[in-house]
Amino acid sequence: MTARRTRPAPHHEGRLTVRYIDGRRHETRAELAARHSLSPNTLSRYWAARDTNGHPPAVRIERTLHWPSREFDQWLGGLQAEGAATTQPTPKPEGMGGPAEFARICGHSTTHTVMDWVHNPPQGFPAPDHWHELPSGRKRPYWQPERMTAWAEHGRGPRGQGKGNPGRPRSQPHPYAGDPRLALARQVLAENPGATTTDLVRLMVQRYPEHYSKAAWTSILTTARQHPTEE
Structure with missing residues (x-):
């Protein structure tokens, strides 16, 4: 031209x-x-x-x-x-948890162990339900909350630690033990027995002073349903 x-x-x-x-x-x-x-x-x-x-x-x-x-x-x-x-990267999935949330459920302070499981999965470790593409081109794994909680409670660690969460202190009977968010989840469940998970999450978000993701609250609700009282 x-x-x-x-x-x-x-x-x-x-x-x-x-x-x-x-x-x-x-x-x-x-x-x-x-x-x-x-x-x-x-x-x-x-x-x-x-x-x-x-x-x-x-x-x-x-x-x-x-x-x-x-x-x-x-x-x-x-x-x-x-x-x-x-x-445009793939949209971040609603209601799922990433490595950071998985690590918190398992009692780890960093995501190193979770990512090691992703790349070298031990027997029974749940494969990611979704891969979220980041702007950098890297992909971040995400899981459904109930699958993260199930692994934290019943998974077998890479060193053969047997039942229970691989890496969570043996004195901790279940994920979120002693966590005030779990106490809130139990209270909200007791007060609203017929409410949906979405409604319960909304109530907890409104009541709790700090911000956490929907995936985190969903995981906490799952634990509250499985453990309605402190054991």
Whole structure:
């Protein structure tokens, strides 16, 4: 696509000389780059690929390429939206827990052990129910709360520790033992015997002063149902 030559009358806006052709404002590559917070090199690459990306045509004014501002803005917006759609990571699953939540259920302070189980799964370790793609391209595993809790209570550790949570102190009878959130879950269950998990989670979120994920509260509810009293 060849740039069209023209010589419009300049219009002065303060210190900036703005050029109009047929009533349409035109800007140079440097002006467009500055206004859109992009580098001129990026715009040069867009222009070089104009045969395939639909880049608006340019006009040459005094040996310098100019583009119609409005058409360029619309084109760039569409290009960026299309790029965002193609690189959008998979949505984070609702109601599931990631490595951090799995680690907390198992009584670990870091996710190192959980991730080691993911990459070198011991017998019976639950495979992730979902992989969430991060903007970096890496993938993070997620599990249903009941599967995390089941492993924490009945899983077998990589060193053959037998029943019970591999890595949780033997003095801890079940996940969240002694946790005030578990006490709240038991109270809410007793007060609302017919409520759904979603309603119970909402009640606990409203009552508890600190923020925790829905997956965390769902796991705590599961434990509260399995252990309605302290043993």
